[in-house]
Amino acid sequence: MPTTVTSTGAPVNASWEDLVSSAVLGTDRRPLRTEEGAAVSPSALLDAAAAHTVRRRAALRPAVGATLPAPAPADLRPPLPDAARRRLAQLLADRSAQPGGGRRGSAPDLTELIPQWLASAGAHGYRAPAELLPALLDAARARTDLRPHVLAFAGPRGLWLASLNPEWRFALRASSRDARRPDTSDPAAVRRLWQEGLFAERVALLGALRGKDPGRARSLLVSTWSSERAEDRLMFLDSLRSGLSADDETFLEEALADRSRNVRATAAELLSSLPGSALARRMADRATSCVNPDRTGGTVSVAVEAPHECDPAMQRDGVVPVPPSGRGERSWWLGQLVEATPLGVWRERFGGRAAHELVALPVADGWAGELHAAWCRAAVRQRDPDWARALLGAPSTPPANGPGTASLAERSKLLASLPPSERALWVAGFIAAHGLSEAFQLLGVCSVPWDAPLGRSVVDALDIARDAGSYPWSFSGVMGLAERCLNPAEADRLAVLTTTPDEPEGASPGAGGYWSEAFQRLVSTLRLRAAMDAELSQGGAG
Structure with a gap:
């Protein structure tokens, strides 16, 4: 048991446990004593504890240091321009801010611009700033939609850093397939x-x-x-x-x-x-036994006789025998046969008529909806733009009266078969004729930034809704799309819409103020996007 000499010169023979017990219980109840048996004072106890602490620390062996990680790999891509680096820091800092809720106000939503910024930076081939890699990985951990862009932008250093933090292990999982994929030439x-x-x-x-x-x-x-x-x-x-x-x-x-x-x-x-497969020929044989030209009247029409059974051969070729609830068996089987038939078969079957002529033919016995819906699915599957145009019809035609289908989901798929510029022009015409209430799905398949006719059509429709005194939050989804998809060059032209309009009779109370804020936010966001593009185009900086 170590002996400690206090400042008074009295030796105290006590273990560390004795010192702790006396300090906790008090020197009156658990006194410490010198070697001669005399009780020591509280200050002597503290002297003894201090000396004992120094003795214990001096006797410790130094711990083995942790193994340093391997250095981060080099990333030879050019650095971000200074302004773009500051902008990225601002976007990431805004992402971590607590949402305010309620009224959005006129300020741009920076979090919605992060994907666009990352895509643009990736297109320019810049490397991520080392000091922002943790914030980028945190953002990707919270939002799965950011992960592909973040991991591409973060590059090898991002993966190196992710290997040191268990919270970022998603990055290692996402990259493991490429990392372990062998050379396909071996x-x-x-x-x-x-x-x-x-x-x-x-x-x-x-x-x-x-x-x-x-x-x-x-x-x-x-x-x-x-x-x-x-x-x-x-x-x-x-x-x-x-x-x-x-x-x-x-x-x-x-x-x-x-x-x-x-x-x-x-x-x-x-x-x-x-189209040339044996199955396609078998399905065509079945479908053409059900759908044929009818020349009994003065003009050609389409006669339909749906299948009466779904035999084993049909089932082997992929025809599902049991229809969904609410569907008749025969119409269900017919739709599957027509959907799987090469569209060129119908041109041959109906005397060389083009797609738009075939779609315009009258269909007997109320089978038009089923037949046209199946043709729509076939056009999407075969990615046939001529049939897509024919089944979409003129954008000004009401969906319920159109040649194809009234389903906006199906129309969106048909639009995807058209070239981007033609797609945007069709949607612009649809919005001009029918407004925005049914256009959200259609806008989702249009290329970004929107072509000028489409952008003008969306803004004009929003302006009409504002003048009518409609609730602005009813169009919040379209307004959000416009903030991300309108061409930034439109900002100055739209500035006139930021003023608060006079509210017409019967308008929603306060709607004018909300519309003004929404357009201010739209214009501010477009200008911010333009600034972001300019910053990324400045060239590398040190």
Whole structure:
């Protein structure tokens, strides 16, 4: 037991535990004593504790230092311009601010501009500032929609930093497939990963091979097809959409006999996308036995006789026998047959008529809706712009009276088959004729930034709604799209809309003020986007 000499010169023979007990209970109840047996004072206790502490620390052995991580890899991309770096810091700082809720006000929503900023910075090929990598990874952890852009922008240093923090492990998972994917030119490495890799790695490998050598990817899949799980076979089969060709037909025909219904359905869908496939011919034979020209009257019309049964051969070719609730069996079967039939068949069947002429023909016995809806699905599947135009019709025509379908979801899919400029022009015409209430889905398939006719059409429709005294929050979704998708060059032209209008009789109380704020926010956001683009275009800075 160590002996400590106090400042009074009296030696105290006590352990650390004795000192603690006396300090806690008090020197009156648990006194410390010198070697001669005399009680020591409280100050002597503190002297002894201080001396004991120094003795204990001096006797400690130094701990082994932690192993330093490997240095961060180099990122040779050019640095951001100074102004762009400051802008990114501002966007990320605003992301972490607490939402205010309630009225949005006239200030731009910076968090909604982060994806656009990241995409632009990536297009310029800049590297992320090292000091902002933690904030970028935090943003990507909170918002999955940011992850692809953040990880591309953060580059190798971002992955290095993510490896040091468990909260950022998502970045390692997202990049693991590329990191472990072998060189597809090495057959042994490809075979090894295909046989031993994780499912996600195998899907990525198949996709990489499919892009370079579709036949080799198909052969790899065939080699283990019979031993794969049903859900895995479905995902692997879906990868054949890339580079689909007649060379895949034999394999897909065999997949029509798969024990999984979902695999059979996907194989049938892929085969029907090949106009020259045997399945497409079989479906065409069935469909043309149901849909034919009727020349009994003075003009040609379309006669329809839906199938009376769904035989095993139809089911093998992907026709689902049991319809959804509320659908009749015969119309359900007919729609599937027409959807899987190559659209060129109908031109031949109806005397060389073009798509818009076929769609305009009268259809007997109330089958027009079912037939046109099936043609819409076929046009989307086969990505046929002529049929898409015909089924969309004139944008000024009310959806319920149009040649194709009144479904806005189906119309959006048809629009995706058209060139971007034509798509934007059609949606602009639709908005001019019908307003914004049904246009949100259609706007979602238009390229960004919106072409000038589409942008003007959206703004004009918003202005009309404002003049009518409508609730501005009824158009908040479209206004949000406009902030992100309008061409920033439109900002000055829209400044006139930021004033508070006189409220017409019967208008929603206070609507004018809300509209003024909404347009102020729109103009401010467009100017901010223009500034962001200019900052990113300045060239690298030190």
